[in-house]
Amino acid sequence: xxxxxxxxxxxxxxxxxxxxxxxxxxxxxxxxxxxxxxxxxxxxxxxxxxxxxxxxxxxxxxxxxxxxxxxxxxxxxxxxxxxxxxxxxxxxxxxxxxxxxxxxxxxxxxxxxxxxxxxxxxxxxxxxxxxxxxxxxxxxxxxxxxxxxxxxxxxxxxx
Amino acid sequence: xxxxxxxxxxxxxxxxxxxxxxxxxxxxxxxxxxxxxxxxxxxxxxxxxxxxxxxxxxxxxxxxxxxxxxxxxxxxxxxxxxxxxxxxxxxxxxxxxxxxxxxxxxxxxxxxxxxxxxxxxxxxxxxxxxxxxxxxxxxxxxxxxxxxxxxxxxxxxxxxxxxxxxxxxxxxxxxxxxxxxxxxxxxxxxxxxxxxxxxxxxxxxxxxxxxxxxxxxxxxxxxxxxxxxxxxxxxxxxxxxxxxxxxxxxxxxxxxxxxxxxxxxxxxxxxxxxxxxxxx
Numbered sequence: 200x201x202x203x204x205x206x207x208x209x210x211x212x213x214x215x216x217x218x219x220x221x222x223x224x225x226x227x228x229x230x231x232x233x234x235x236x237x238x239x240x241x242x243x244x245x246x247x248x249x250x251x252x253x254x255x256x257x258x259x260x261x262x263x264x265x266x267x268x269x270x271x272x273x274x275x276x277x278x279x280x281x282x283x284x285x286x287x288x289x290x291x292x293x294x295x296x297x298x299x300x301x302x303x304x305x306x307x308x309x310x311x312x313x314x315x316x317x318x319x320x321x322x323x324x325x326x327x328x329x330x331x332x333x334x335x336x337x338x339x340x341x342x343x344x345x346x347x348x349x350x351x352x353x354x355x356x357x358x
Numbered sequence: 359x360x361x362x363x364x365x366x367x368x369x370x371x372x373x374x375x376x377x378x379x380x381x382x383x384x385x386x387x388x389x390x391x392x393x394x395x396x397x398x399x400x401x402x403x404x405x406x407x408x409x410x411x412x413x414x415x416x417x418x419x420x421x422x423x424x425x426x427x428x429x430x431x432x433x434x435x436x437x438x439x440x441x442x443x444x445x446x447x448x449x450x451x452x453x454x455x456x457x458x459x460x461x462x463x464x465x466x467x468x469x470x471x472x473x474x475x476x477x478x479x480x481x482x483x484x485x486x487x488x489x490x491x492x493x494x495x496x497x498x499x500x501x502x503x504x505x506x507x508x509x510x511x512x513x514x515x516x517x518x519x520x521x522x523x524x525x526x527x528x529x530x531x532x533x534x535x536x537x538x539x540x541x542x543x544x545x546x547x548x549x550x551x552x553x554x555x556x557x558x559x560x561x562x563x564x565x566x567x568x569x570x571x572x573x574x575x576x577x578x579x580x581x582x583x584x585x586x587x588x589x590x591x592x593x594x595x596x597x598x599x600x601x602x603x604x605x606x607x608x609x610x611x612x613x614x615x616x617x618x619x620x621x622x623x624x625x626x627x628x629x630x631x632x633x634x635x636x637x638x
Binding site: 271272303343346351352 | 543570
């Protein structure tokens, strides 16, 4: 017998970013979510565009890129299973800061950012919880970026 | 296997033995792997190092990167970063290098039997871990999951690229990431610490081996500890100013220990109190 497919609610509840939220909170979040599948190369978000959505990667990989005129896009980071793509929906001016592109076929959960923002405005406990989680994720990203900037694999004397 | 060497006083550990360069392979723009042949096989434990020298250019500690089950060939991967290492990297097949050793404490690969083993390597830090990987893969049935988390600066600076797939086929889960890459790179981009969460470790049964730049190791250990791996099950290979290699000169002192003798592999729980002292 094959494995039973996880429901949307179960997938959201199992995601590291939502770990520990109450059943009621998870229900509120799932109300703004839907399953989505995209092909390789699909653009999930484009730098400067309104950030109306964000994504949880179920399976696949998404590259965060920075556009540079006259040259190939600069690859900043790749995200994988269980990672969240995009936090700009939560912060003004609600615009994508980078391009987010699927590097292969991806199974995602797409969240309606304005729907969830509205729920956070009405339910401050949910809003506080999500804000804490976004801050933790952003802090991790900041720390990773600092390590990347150090170029730790360069010659020892360069450190 | 978690070898601890005693202070050496015999002549053999003080006088370099001649080893002929039997083979040389370029790994990256500035890194070469050498196959050396001595008069006798040099048995070693994974994680140990030798003091290696090219005539007139000084001596440097270099971890052995070969297969411990094939001691007849001494393998070293060397990055040209200074006078001594540049002279070693310039050595051509047929020329002779001086070798003292092996020295130091190795990876606890025998103690880790029965456990999952996660290997966190950064840059040329994969070289000292290669013997541990080969040793464990040769005894694959004795271990749970074997996972390699390998981070490098860019795709063209990753070591042993042709071996990574072969290791994966022999039962090593290989996750590779680079700090920066062009659009042609289809692998991960980001720091090696990010791979820790992706590996989905069973922290209760995992032993970790880490080697790379000290900053990278600090953050890797922090990420491992965050997912629940106790610091007394995390082992790291340290680099200090090793000169004699036999515990006499004291240049490589770290806290109350000498890295050439008690190290270079330490439990992180023994290390962190000394690393927290910036003056050391």
